[in-house]
Amino acid sequence: MEFQSFAGLNATGDLDEETMELMQTPRCGVKDKVGFGSDTRSKRYALQGSRWKVKALTYRISKYPKRLNRKEVDDEIAKAFNVWSEYTDLTFTAKKQNPVHIDIRFEESEHGDGDPFDGPGGTLAHAYFPVYGGDAHFDDAEYWTIKSTRGTNLFQVAAHEFGHSLGLSHSDVRSALMAPFYRGYDSNFRLDSDDIQGIQALYGRKTSGGGSQQPTIKTTKKPNVVQNDNSNELCKSPKIDAVFNTADGNTYVFKGDKYYRLTENAIADGYPKKISEGWPGLESNIDAAFTYKNGKTYFFKGTKYWRYSGRTVDGDYPKKISDGFTGIPDHLDAALVWGGNGKIYFYKGSKFWRFDPLKRPPVKSTYPKPISNWEGIPNDIDGALQYTNGYTYFFKGDKYYRFNDRTFSIDQADPPFPRPVAHWWYGCSNVPATFTQSGNVKQDPNSDSRDTNHNDVDGSVFDAEKSELLELLHAGNDYPSPAHDEYPGGAANTHQIVFSITLLSIFLSTLVSKVFL
Template identity: 40%
Template sequence: MSVDLSEAIKKLQRMGGITQTGVLDIRTRELMQKPRCGVKDPVGEEEGGRKKRYVLAPSKWDHTDLTYRIENYTPDLPWQEVRRVIADAFKVWSDVTDLTFTEVMNTKADIMIKFASKYHKDGYPFDGKGLILAHAFFPGKDKGGDTHFDEDEKWTINSNGEGVDLFMVAAHEFGHALGLSHSNEPKALMYPWYQGYIPDFQLPYDDTLGIQVIYGGKGPYVTFRPPARTTRRPNTGGYSTLAPPRKAPIDPCKGNFDAIAVIRSEVFIFIGKYFWRSREPKTILSSEPSTIHDFWYGLPDNVESIDAAFEHPTNRRIYFFSGNRYWIYDGNSLSNGHPGSGKPITDFGIPQDIEKIDAVFVWGFNKRIYLISNDMYWKFKESDEYIEPDYPRDMSIWKNVPIPVDTAFKFQDNTYFLKGKEMYKFYDMKMRVALNWPKSIEDFLGCGDRFSVRKYDSKNSPEKIVKKNSASRRGGSAFGSILVLVCLICIGLSSI
């Protein structure tokens, strides 16, 4: 692949807010197939070390009392509904600025609106039903502010069914007509790709900040700040206190696990704030679950689930991942010096746009640690303090493994991937899922013998269970590793 093509792909990935691999991986191909706005994409610059999300156009209106005119209507919707939706889309911007928008009928307006197909005499023909939904011109004379919708699309209102929601597209295009370019913030209205109908839509912070930089805030200028993060139940220490186990309103036999990990030779199943544990898989559900805050001391209250977990194969420390942060534990207490607020996964070299880690596992073939997020994976260096260079790589190399996975774990020298209720056993030597898999997780959990709810027993409190387990801890796995491998296969697998 040429350098120019690789840079073009990285630019697209940067605009799409996905990891910049420079190759046409699965996420990039999916992005390219999504419906989007036809306005070209600039890329924000760095401002004081912070990545700039919203991007301003080179022009703005020199007056705030703007007019608009709807030149024609789509046959997909009643004309009265189109007028209402257009007015609502303008109101998104007038609610946060001193801009006003007045519809005119028979005269030239600042913003001329029309539905058109293919070539329509503005130099930017539409592509028919599919990728390009609409486009708008930045503020200025002649065509400045004009907004066009592709008539070949099926226009809808308040629907995520077949078709395109007119309100969401119009609100986006009017952002261009007012002087905003595209943002690479995926949650912003000015993100180039169509996001679908959003009930009770409110203008996101990124767009609000951008438009107010141009025209000021509503009334006296207001500098908007993101809402402060709050915890579920604050207390003096910022952490939860010990409490008896509670009945989980969740049925593990239905699948959809947040994480599964083998820790101290026990299988731990995590769903939401609850977890189950047992040394024998089919007896996991024989007892009442505990909550992560009752057992793992020092885990912040605002951590409501565990996305991934694993026990380090050499130092026996336990790693938990939730959102874009991670925690390291010795037993069920935070490792000495590890902050209660956790550390960012970027410490490992994970890109900033990765919002969560889906799974972490120790691969039985080489005893190396792998992290998965969506359709990408990384491998830790031998030091386990940073990811290897030349990563991420595409998950398609793990043949027949579902993308994305819910979790992955190593059990009895085999690697398992889970998606929903299905469990995939991976065949290391052939780099694919084993024959006759996937299978239902129900057999692994022993779902045939439904567990019964037991009352809380102080003899089995979390503190005493920890002491009991540490006193009875023995040895390691009863299964050995494969001793003889074909050299060519070894070389191939070692590069994964």
């Protein structure tokens, strides 16, 4: 009955012919009903809960399909992105090399992300929401076609998947592009008003030209910070065991045998709840947790770890950390998937480890490294996560730190970090008077922006030694040698050379002085 309701069928609960036919229809591999809370957003678009903080996005097709011409694929992918830029100020630029915001690949079967494809039919493609990197994967076992009713139309599937890459979940409006089922090639394709409302709710309307359909979108005032009852356990003792996001966009805090769901400004009503009831099979007093881009949530305690799909533990868990995460120690302090490069980072005491499941060995011999590389972050942290606003946060005791992924140091803001976690995350009133100014629980009016290059970080640079960095500088076209900047008359402009050397010195002092993550 739930399937029928979401698919826009008559919710009879009977397995009738229409229901059977739709269940066998090829579809997107992204889960339905992904969004905040229990609101299923009946008959309208659904927002996953994360979005890009920049509107000038880049993409790269790093692996092309076997049976299509590359130029035609380039054109269809660009056209699919244009579906969304027509109604917003988003722009999409193709690049030949990393780093990019959205990586596009055509793969078959198991392809390294924990979500194997199933061959022709069934799951056509899947994509990750912005908080998990935005990448899109297409099953290369499908018979992809262009402007044809035969096979599977690349343009329409790509446009759908890029909706996920931008932060849209599946819609229960059957005419919407973001409906989960593939409807076949439509030569007169138009974006449904439901899709337009969804994308504009995330990124706003196009400010000039563009789409003719401009639906009215209701807006609500941002709520004031809710002050929680100080009898709440987290208000009395803010120290936590773990904090993490789930694939549905919710943020949870674990402490002892209880867990709390956080809203934008406070602890959600009805919490705390028992971990044993919310995540059956999971023990209390966990050490760390994170959700990977495959949508799976991992919990760590002592020498063991659990893997969950939503609230259901996967088979044969728990397992030993030494078996599933080779090179990672037991009894962890915290873990997160860092937005700078999509890798998993583990923290314990004064050290951290980087884990890449696609590499062998998954932990490089240069690890562990000192936590002091994350400038300003203390040892023995309690929790860490990349929040849905794109910022990285670390928690210790009754305080939290917001980390600037561009400068690799604690973010500069007013009031400064660290801040009391009880007020800014839990909505408690028992905090120092100097920290009680109103504002967004995770951000503040004076530091609300995110650097436009935040998502353009190539993971390789964080392993560079000084010599490797210098080679990168000399090899890259973005950093010309000042000695070759010649001007009319054959003589180099001295002021230009001095200025270029100064910029290079600043760059080197910022990067070379650090041991990269």
